[in-house]
Amino acid sequence: MKLYFAPASPFVRKVRMAAIELGLAGNIELMPITVVPGQANPDYAKTANPLRKIPALETDDGQVIYDSTVICEYLDSRAGGGKLIPAEAERRWQVLTTHALAQGMCEAAVLLRYETWLRPEELRWPVWVDDQWDKIDSGLRWFEEHDHALAAPMDLGQIALGALLGYLDFRAAERPWRPAAPKVAAWFEAASERPSFRETVPSAP
Ligand SMILES: N[C@@H](CCC(=O)N[C@@H](CS)C(=O)NCC(=O)O)C(=O)O
Structure with missing residues (x-):
């Protein structure tokens, strides 16, 4: 998987923390990207997230998932489900x-x-x-x-x-x-x- 990432973003950090807690960090490659409101980023908007926000996650089969909460839910389900978001x-x-x-x-x-x-x-x-x-x-x-x-x-x-x-x-x-x-x-x-x-x-x- 590929995670569009910046080292200061708390939303990206949330996803990275979730991945480490779930034992999935080794399956994720970090893809540095700069996104700033007011600066067009047409390639990223087209290939990843039309909102031009990070994080976005490209899965192994090429699907792109955002935002941070949806990515965490995806990772939790990949790890078996009910780990960081309880099932009960x-x-x-x-x-x-x-x-x-x-x-x-x-x-x-x-x-x-x-x-x-x-x-x-x-x-x-x-x-x-x-x-x-x-x-x-x-x-x-x-x-x-x-x-x-x-x-x-x-x-x-x-x-x-x-x-x-x-x-x-x-x-x-x-x-x-x-x-x-x-x-x-x-x-x-x-x-x-x-x-x-x-x-x-x-x-x-
Ligand atoms: N609700 C989004 C918020 C993501 C977000 O706002 N990320 C900031 C970086 S910390 C961003 O991409 N800002 C660029 C922009 O707003 O254009 C999520 O949870 O992923």
Whole structure:
């Protein structure tokens, strides 16, 4: 399989972490690509993802799958199913919901990056920036108050949360999140020892 990839993306990291947890990383070749809003990338749009977003995964039979959540579901099913997304109904809806929360926090964090790095300064909207941070803070509060969602075994919600926290450390170190979320911080410190976390720490392209 081929994974269209950039080393800073939390969505790509989520897929790579899932692949390592599932024992599939050795079957995936990383294909570096640069995607930036506002920059056309017609080849990638045509051959991989019309939305020009990463990650996208090309399977062994040439099918292209996106987005990160669909790819993780595909990998989970390739590994036998029910591993990172439990099969049992109650747990399944819990994990998919905590995943949706962490995924939404990742989306807010990436939008913040685009707003503060890409958008011309005179066009920036501070109220919108504060609103994205509020979504992240509110999600962190939820995990802090519902730390049963962080109990073993590792699941897709926890993987997405790990990708988000690593991205905050990488892109927003000047705004520390740990003081307001000590239980989440302790979980992240322990989880960061896992190969899936250690081998995928974000870096600049
Ligand atoms: N919902 C998508 C989000 C992917 C996404 O936004 N990726 C960013 C990189 S971190 C991207 O490709 N940005 C390029 C763009 O928005 O044009 C997923 O989960 O895969």
